[in-house]
Amino acid sequence: MKIEAMTEKYERWLGDESRIRGRADAVCFPESFEEAREAVSHARRAGLHITPQGARTGLTGGAVPEGGLVVDCQGLKDLELREGPVLYAGAGATLTQLHALLLKEPWVFPPNPTEESATLGGMFGCNAMGIDGQRTASWVRKLWWLTAAGEVWEIGRGSYVFDDSGCALPDGGRLSCETFESSGVLNGLVTVKQMDLIDFLAGTEGQLGMALAFELELAKKPDCDWGVLYFLPTDPAAMALCRAVAQAENSGSVTVMEYYDRAALSLLSEGRHNTAALQELPEFPQGAGAAVYVELAGDDPDALEGALFEQLDIFEGLGGSEEQTWAASERYEIDRFRKLRHVVPELANGKTDSFSQAVPGLTRLSSDLKGPAEKAEDYLEMYRGGIAQSGAHAVIYGAAAQNRFHVNFLPETPEERAKCEVLMAEWAARAAADRGQIITENGAGLLKRELALRFVPEAVKRQIKAVKEAFDPEGVFK
Template sequence: MEIFQISDKYIDYNKDESKFVGNSSTISFPTSCDEVVEIFNYIKNSGEKITAQGSRTGLVGAGVGLVSHTMSFEKMNKILDTTSVGEEYIVKVQSGVTLGQLREHIKNINENVDFLPNPTEETATFGGLFSHNAKGMNSLKYGGVANHINSVKILFSNGDVKTISCDEKCSIASSLAEQTTMIELLAGSEGQLGLILELDVILRKTPSNRWGVMFFFNRVEKVVEFKNYVNNLLEDNNNVDLSVFEYYDKKTLDIVGEWKKTSSKLKSIPDYRSEFQSAIYLEIESELEEEIEVALMEILDKFEAEGGAESDTWAGVLPSELEKFQHFRHAVQEGGNSAIQNAKNIDSSIFKLSMDFKLQDSMLEDIINRNVEILKKSSVEYFVFGHIGENHLQLNLLPNNVDEFQHAKNILADMCEYNIKNGGTNFVENGVGKTRINCLNNVVNKEFIDNIKKVKEFFDKESIFNC
């Protein structure tokens, strides 16, 4: 068992992609379940706390330790077993295996299966992906990572190591727990309930046909009408599935445009006109290729009727073409995070300020049309993108200095309150972590907080994990 002091060599383990900086004093890198248990017992008996950490690609500081010990799972990186079950496969992975590693492994298994939810960050670990219940662009159809996990092996704070399967029910006296399975409860719990050791990951059959089209809009007012049209058109069409329905605002397009100048992955993506005010990206899947064609022709007609032109679209069918849209989406986060790093270089107290909102229709329209007073009054730049098909958008603020950062914190908290008042929900993706805690004030009801506390107490009575 090796435990290291966090000095210069390990200082990067006290921060993540949110640029939030923590203060853990020690770190370990177990390679096996037995080692995790050994280190856990040692830390617990010393009266210290443990923060679990994956690859630190998290966007809210959740894997950054504030005190005591950080347990990094980056060396628990073995793929342990692969079993075929009908058309599917179950791959047993240690929790530090990354999405990229699994993708390489899949190439040697069967080209017709995949890990279908598609979070864009390939260096993220399965422990981290599960703990944030990460979602890809295609969450509309495939949901979060947890929907594709068959079981998890977990070390609880009482020292028990258990394997929880996906249909196991909860026995906690809390209304939150009654409605969910154990896996659903553990997924997205940000390392608060136990240490994930291994996961059984489900690979499912890939769709026979998948087409993607990006529509660039000259007028932002047309976006919501277009979105409603597409939803209505495809809602009752049983022959096709809309799997991706993403929105990018003008500032997001500008950020990707800038990032494109330096990123080799984005070199193959054509340039787009700076006058475009926003874009919508769709992916449609079907067993029947001609059904996709028919649906897309109707959508294109609508786009043209609203003043768009076919030349203002990009289409892709081959996996290599669709991959470019994935790179585009990834570049949004990369470009945004890089802007925050630039501000942090000026003042080290700055970190990423973002929030995921599930919005009622009227507020979705207001945000897209830049009609929200809180944002209109703000002098801090911002960008908005996300799953428009699910009325679920991410707001990212871009403070340039520490004054703007303080202002941006208030804007985010005000937006959370405003969204709740308008019937929406906050914290839909990427978690609460350490950077969004101030946004919890006034926007989460007491009953919900009490339920969360009951769950935490049930699993981690002594508050050892991620405190």
């Protein structure tokens, strides 16, 4: 495998969807385990740090190199449905390829961060989640992991589990370290009691080694599903609907519940003229100040219809009407509704791009916090109040009932961006005090590493450093 010197031709490999630009000395494109091992050998010989990359769709700059060797994993793209059924997937296989393979099968791979070009390696690197709240790592049964020493570990789920003083490792050694009750504000790098080694390596953002391939578990495709978009006049009405739906008798069939605020709906309306996915949908009803998207899935059509009618009654009880409800039961229609979740951050990034024409260097900024579910209304008010007070522009969307909102800021100047950063820090402090998460699904990357570490206890920071030294004593990985 050739190691290419970094030239203009490889400019794209210096950035991701965070819009941060990095620098690198070289880039390589392994297509097999052996070639990936060669990349590690080269990095060790040349004293270069490796930044593993998938499709560079990450939102926080995790794949942005700060010098060294970029290892683009997209060539590791084997994909095969095997008996079980399980899916064998190379780290470079994309969601598009995976969904195409499963299209006619009775199986689904539930984790879906909505960005179809994302690779499984990148999803594992951030332990990405997405619309249905399913973590990537939870569906990994076996992992092929390339270590900083250039060894390939085959890790079966359940084979290596942390106890109170560390974890046995596949090379026969042992990682001796402190273990904690939870991962705290982070979504990776923290050694947690009873945690499977696979779950520990997920979310480490390419800092301890590199995923090469996975054996993935699949779920049975439900026989029927519904997607329903409810439009409401205000945030409190939307939150009341989320609460009532989550507590309804038939809430077990609810698989997705996403909230969009007024600004997100405006952004979508504004983006209609040049976004094909939006042109397939009617215009939003007049007076919509928020929307809640709910998916229901199950194998019993009557039970599912019962759940749907229960929901429609709840909506009506809150003053909603048929004109403010869009419902679909065909998969292609449901996929159109789902796309809204993807288009909001996409359009927000488009705005950042247009603002950065006037102010070069403006990067993306969005929150990825998770607070206690019972405080979702308080958090939404906190976000709303902070945005109004600072005069910032932002859109809010996310899993409201789980208090997992994304606030996507749209600053036009460095001064505005600085105000948004202050808000982010205040909100992060609140989430930390409430024992929530600051990094939930998008990774810390370069954008939020410093912010998140501010709220990590010293003992945990020491342990993160010690584990890095144990896994990667020469600092081969970034």
